Amino acid sequence: MASGTSQAPEDGGVMPSRAPELLSGNPDVTPDAIRATEKKKVEAPYGQWKSDITKEALFRGSRKLLSPRVCSRTGRTFFTEARPDGIYHLVEASQSGATYSCHTVLPEGYSARSRVYEYGGGADDGKGDDGDAGPRVIFCNFSDCTVQILDVDTEKVTCLLAESDTLRYADFAAPPRPGSPWVLAVQEDHASAVPDQVRNYVVVIHTATGEVRRAVEGADFYMYPSFSADGGKIAWVQWDFPDMPWSGVKLYWADWNDEDGAVSNVEWVAGEDGMTVTEPRWGADGFLYFCYEKTNYRQFYRRRPGGDMALLDLKRYEEAEFGSASMFIGSHTYAILSKECIVAVATENGSDKVIAFNPETLQSQDLSLPLSEITYDGLYRLSDTSFIVIGGGDTTPQAFYLVDITDNDDGARDNRKLTNIRWSIDEVLNPEIFSTPQHIHFSAKSGPKREIHGFYWPPHNLEYKGPEGTKPPLIVQSHGGPTGHTGPGLALSMQYWNARGYATFAINYSGSDGHGKTYRELLNGRWGAIDVNDIAESVRHLSSSTSTPPLIDGRRVGIRGGSAGGYSVLQALCQHPALFAGGACYYGISDVKLLLQETHKMESHYVDFLLFTPGMTDADKEQVMRDRSPVHHAGNITAPLLICHGEDDKVVPISQAYTMYDDIRARGGEVKLVKFPGEGHGFRKGGELAQGA
Structure with missing residues (x-):
C-alpha cells in the first residue's frame, strides 16, 4: 500500500x-x-498474497546510491547514483534555505565507474583546489577506461588520460595543498592477459599535462593512496598473493615532494601476516587513523610520523568491526x-x-x-x-x-x-507494509563448535494472513563474497516475497564478515562444506521445535544467491536435495577448477584459503576441487533450477553457467538458463531485467 x-x-x-x-x-x-x-485481514494461502511491491519497483524504480563526496573548498556535496539504465551518474545535492535538490552533473555518454580489480569502486574524487574555479571532479569512465575531469558548473568534460588497451585507474585522491596539480591513484596494467601477470601500482597523475608516474610498485595489490593534511606525506595499503584484502594487508607511508611529484623514505606503519589494515585516513591533527585487525575484531588505531602506534580502545565496542575490508575499492565507513x-x-x-x-x-x-x-x-x-x-x-x-x-x-x-x-x-512506500528482520543465531550441531547467524523476515502483508495452523514457505538468501555478509537493511528483492506470503532468511554462514575474524576464518579450507552445512542446519532449525514455534514449512523451501551465493545454491541442491523445492543461481560458480583457470587477478588465489589446507599435495587439491564442484554432482539435484548469468562476466565467466546447464539437461533434470547480454558480474540494467523477469 x-x-x-x-x-x-x-x-x-x-x-x-x-x-x-x-x-x-x-x-x-x-x-x-x-x-x-x-x-x-483476508485469509489466503501463503505464497498467494497480492502486493504493491512490484517487479517494476525492484528493477526500474530503484537505484543504488554510493560514494558521497564533499568539495573541501566550497562545501558542495556530490554522490554517485547507479540507475536502472546501467549508468553511474554523478549527482550534486544543492541546498537553498532549508530545501535540498539533486541534479545530475555528468553529461550523457559518461559513466563514473571503474574496472580495477573487476569489482571497481573509487571511480571519482575531487581534483583539488583550483582557486576561484568551481568544483572539478576527476573520474574514470567505464566504457573506455579513460580518465576525465569534469567542471561541475559548466558540465564540461576534458579527457586527461586517453583510452588504453591495457591501463585502468581508480582510487583517486587529490592533495590538500591549493594549486597542486597532482592526483594519486591506483593503476592496473593488463599488458598480460594472465591474471598473475597483471600489475598494479600507486601512481601520481599530473592533471595539467597528463603525465603519469609510478610512485610505488612491487606489491601485487594496492588501495587507499592518500595525502596527509599538510601535504608532506602519502600513505597506502598493499598486499601480495595469496593474501586477500582481509588478510596480510600492510600499511605504509612515505615523504611526498609536491614540486616534482617524488616519493621517498618509504616506511612500514602497521600490518602483519594474517592480519589486515584498512581505510587509512589522515587527520588534521597529524595522525594517520586506520582500522586494524590485531585481535578478533577490526578496531581503531592511529599513529603520527615519528611516534608509536596506539589503540583507540572504545569501551562497549570491543566486539564491533570497524572499517570495510573487501574487494571493492574506495570504502568510506568513518x-x-x-x-x-x-x-x-x-x-x-x-x-x-x-x-x-x-x-x-x-x-x-x-x-x-x-x-x-x-x-x-x-x-x-x-x-x-x-x-x-x-x-x-x-x-x-x-x-x-x-x-x-x-x-x-x-x-x-x-x-x-x-x-x-x-x-x-x-x-x-509506507514502512508498515514491510516485514521486520529478526536476528537468528543458534549453536551448530555439527563441528566445529560455532554459532550460526542470519536475519529472518516473516511473511507480512497488511491485507492478508495465512490459514490458521499453516506455516509459510521459506526462501533462503545466500550472500556473495563468500566472505561478505547480508545486513538487516530493507531489501525490496526480499520484501517482494515477504509481501506475497513467503518467509525469507538471509544466512550469514561461517566465514561471513561482520562477526569477527574467528568466525570469518571458519571458512578457510571448508568452503563448499561448512557454509552449506550451515544452510541445511538453518532450514532444519527454522522448521523444527528448536525454533519455538516452528517458523516455516520445512517441506517448501527454496534457495537463491549470486556469485559465491550462487555456488552455495548449487552445492546445497547437490548435498541436501531433499531439503529444497527449488533454486535460483545468479552468476554462480559450478566448477571451482574452471574458476581458477578463468577468473581475474584479485580472485586468482582466493581459493588457496577457501579450499586448501597446509600440506596438501597436488592430488589432494585435485580431489578437493572435484568434491566441491557442483557440476560433478549435478545428478543429485532433484529440484527445478533457474540459472541467470551475464554474458560479459569476467569474475565468473558464463562458461560456468553453460557447464552446469548442459550437465543437468543431459541428465533430464529441470533447468532453465537465462543469459543477459551486456551484463557483467552482477546485474545493473534494471529496466531490461524487469522486461525479462
Whole structure:
C-alpha cells in the first residue's frame, strides 16, 4: 500500500522528503490495534498474497546510491547514483534555505565507474583546489577506461588520460595543498592477459599535462593512496598473493615532494601476516587513523610520523568491526570531523550503527540513527559537526542523509538533526507494509563448535494472513563474497516475497564478515562444506521445535544467491536435495577448477584459503576441487533450477553457467538458463531485467 508516489525527474531531482513521517513510528499501533487489524485481514494461502511491491519497483524504480563526496573548498556535496539504465551518474545535492535538490552533473555518454580489480569502486574524487574555479571532479569512465575531469558548473568534460588497451585507474585522491596539480591513484596494467601477470601500482597523475608516474610498485595489490593534511606525506595499503584484502594487508607511508611529484623514505606503519589494515585516513591533527585487525575484531588505531602506534580502545565496542575490508575499492565507513570527533560505522553481528567518539578522551556514543545497514562507501565529512551518510533502515529504503550533531553541556551529542536528501526508490512506500528482520543465531550441531547467524523476515502483508495452523514457505538468501555478509537493511528483492506470503532468511554462514575474524576464518579450507552445512542446519532449525514455534514449512523451501551465493545454491541442491523445492543461481560458480583457470587477478588465489589446507599435495587439491564442484554432482539435484548469468562476466565467466546447464539437461533434470547480454558480474540494467523477469 503506497503512502506516496513520485517519479524521479530525468535530471536526477530530489524525491520529496518524507523522513519525519517514515522514521517517527506510529504511537497508535498498540497490541489491541494489531489484533483488530489481524481480524480484518483476508485469509489466503501463503505464497498467494497480492502486493504493491512490484517487479517494476525492484528493477526500474530503484537505484543504488554510493560514494558521497564533499568539495573541501566550497562545501558542495556530490554522490554517485547507479540507475536502472546501467549508468553511474554523478549527482550534486544543492541546498537553498532549508530545501535540498539533486541534479545530475555528468553529461550523457559518461559513466563514473571503474574496472580495477573487476569489482571497481573509487571511480571519482575531487581534483583539488583550483582557486576561484568551481568544483572539478576527476573520474574514470567505464566504457573506455579513460580518465576525465569534469567542471561541475559548466558540465564540461576534458579527457586527461586517453583510452588504453591495457591501463585502468581508480582510487583517486587529490592533495590538500591549493594549486597542486597532482592526483594519486591506483593503476592496473593488463599488458598480460594472465591474471598473475597483471600489475598494479600507486601512481601520481599530473592533471595539467597528463603525465603519469609510478610512485610505488612491487606489491601485487594496492588501495587507499592518500595525502596527509599538510601535504608532506602519502600513505597506502598493499598486499601480495595469496593474501586477500582481509588478510596480510600492510600499511605504509612515505615523504611526498609536491614540486616534482617524488616519493621517498618509504616506511612500514602497521600490518602483519594474517592480519589486515584498512581505510587509512589522515587527520588534521597529524595522525594517520586506520582500522586494524590485531585481535578478533577490526578496531581503531592511529599513529603520527615519528611516534608509536596506539589503540583507540572504545569501551562497549570491543566486539564491533570497524572499517570495510573487501574487494571493492574506495570504502568510506568513518569520517574525521574534527580533532574532537570521529563518526564511524560499527558492525555487530552483521548489523550497522553509527557512533561518534572523541579520539583523545575515547568517550563514545551511539548516535541512534534509524539506519541498520550502511553502504561500504557511504560516510563522508561535511563540517566539524556534520556528515553525509548513505544507508537504509529495517523498514526504510536506502537513502542519502545529511546529519548535524552538536554537543550538549554534558558532551553528549543529542542535538542531532537528520535530513533526507534523496531516496533510492521512486515510489516511497509506507514502512508498515514491510516485514521486520529478526536476528537468528543458534549453536551448530555439527563441528566445529560455532554459532550460526542470519536475519529472518516473516511473511507480512497488511491485507492478508495465512490459514490458521499453516506455516509459510521459506526462501533462503545466500550472500556473495563468500566472505561478505547480508545486513538487516530493507531489501525490496526480499520484501517482494515477504509481501506475497513467503518467509525469507538471509544466512550469514561461517566465514561471513561482520562477526569477527574467528568466525570469518571458519571458512578457510571448508568452503563448499561448512557454509552449506550451515544452510541445511538453518532450514532444519527454522522448521523444527528448536525454533519455538516452528517458523516455516520445512517441506517448501527454496534457495537463491549470486556469485559465491550462487555456488552455495548449487552445492546445497547437490548435498541436501531433499531439503529444497527449488533454486535460483545468479552468476554462480559450478566448477571451482574452471574458476581458477578463468577468473581475474584479485580472485586468482582466493581459493588457496577457501579450499586448501597446509600440506596438501597436488592430488589432494585435485580431489578437493572435484568434491566441491557442483557440476560433478549435478545428478543429485532433484529440484527445478533457474540459472541467470551475464554474458560479459569476467569474475565468473558464463562458461560456468553453460557447464552446469548442459550437465543437468543431459541428465533430464529441470533447468532453465537465462543469459543477459551486456551484463557483467552482477546485474545493473534494471529496466531490461524487469522486461525479462
